[in-house]
Amino acid sequence: MRQSQLFTKTRREAPADEVSKNAILLTRAGFIHKELAGVYSYLPLGWRVINKIKRVVSEEMEKLGSSEILMSTLQNKETWEKTDRWDDEKVDVWFKSKLVNGAEIGFGWSHEEPIAEMMKSHVASFRDLPVAVHQFQNKLRNEVRAKSGIMRGREFLMKDMYYFALTDELNTAFYNAVIDAYLKVFERVGLGETTYVTSASGGVFTDKFSHEFQTLTDAGEDVIYVNEIKRIALNEEVFNEKTLSEMGLKESDFVKKKAAEVGNIFNFGTKKSEELGLYVQDADGEKKPVHLSSYGIGISRLMGTIVEVCSDEKGIVWPKEIAPFQVHLILLGDKAQEFANEVYQVLTDHKIEVLYDDRDARAGEKFADADLIGIPTRVVIGEKNLDSKMLEVKERGSEDVRMLTLEHLIDELKR
């Protein structure tokens, strides 16, 4: 994409109404636009990042055998009454409205009930199981206090996956497979080092613990205790003598850290299926409640967390897999324009995603913008590159400048 066609503008100064690093950098670089407190729109660069993250998540979910769907945002009151979660006293984040005829509807803050309800139309026999489905869906939650930029919003993009199985064994096996898949996702988006599977309080539906995926960052809302050697972590809510002795560990084995919950997984057993009436017949013709588990990754929160973790004083440093573009091609001066155009053409012909700064702007401004936007590989072309046709290549976050031929660069990027 030619940067001259990018309508967003970068800003020198931080917005006065944001404090969190993710919101400041994403706003300054033109990735997001705030509509309301906790409600953000995604601009071209931001939307590209979201889609990159979605692609990584999709790939890992599909490896688990899950099919992508999209459920509605408007939800049926009756479905939620079956599990007694329509009441504002029980769920305090509901946005609700009314149809013209007066019927109440809810805006989806979660989809566990609707999806289990929907499955009743498609699952009747043990032969229909197991089933895994996932979606990328905007959740609406009437949070009392939105904060931390895109990390805790009232409208946010979430990947939620659900698994339906006849037996607890299958359900547990899938649950464990998802833990591995999630770790792979966080590794691919650049948070492998800083993200821990964390045991947390399970609530009434689950066994002993639920599991969260916590990324270490001061921008997070949670406090966890981390054992860096064993790479395990405990949420502070379960960090007590009882838990520690069960695990055979001491308090001194852990370090207290702030963290952001980027993913969570729950095993509901059969409770929700029983409440909603999701049963199948087993091989003996007996009616059995379906085992259900659910798996969430907050996509927009994940993007915010990545910015918190992967940035420096100049701007964002996007991990390669989720950067909005692979290459930021910067043209300096108009004498080299023809050569730069050619390089842009060849790179895009090789399916390399390039943001081409073809603007009539000075070098300093272009470099500052490039640092802020944070594309991994920067290629500079100016008059002094014309004779040799060598490209000046620098990785974001490094000071090393290398001179490469175009062929060499393409070869490197394709690897």
Next chain:
RNA sequence: CGGGAUGUAGUACAGCGGUAGUAUACACGAUUCGGGUUCGUGAGACGGGAGUUCAAUUCUCCCCAUCCCGACCA
């Protein structure tokens, strides 16, 4: 929801009971061209309502908005 803070050009700030200023961004013209050039010209703002006052952007109250702390948080 409790507490605190802040609302002035697109953005970031200053200001004052009587004529609202700077930077940046924007438009135009020069100049410059490898780390946010320099100069000139132009356009552009006091969140809303009520009150006090001869006069309110400024003081008071209410509302709204935004941020922070707490509570809350699949």
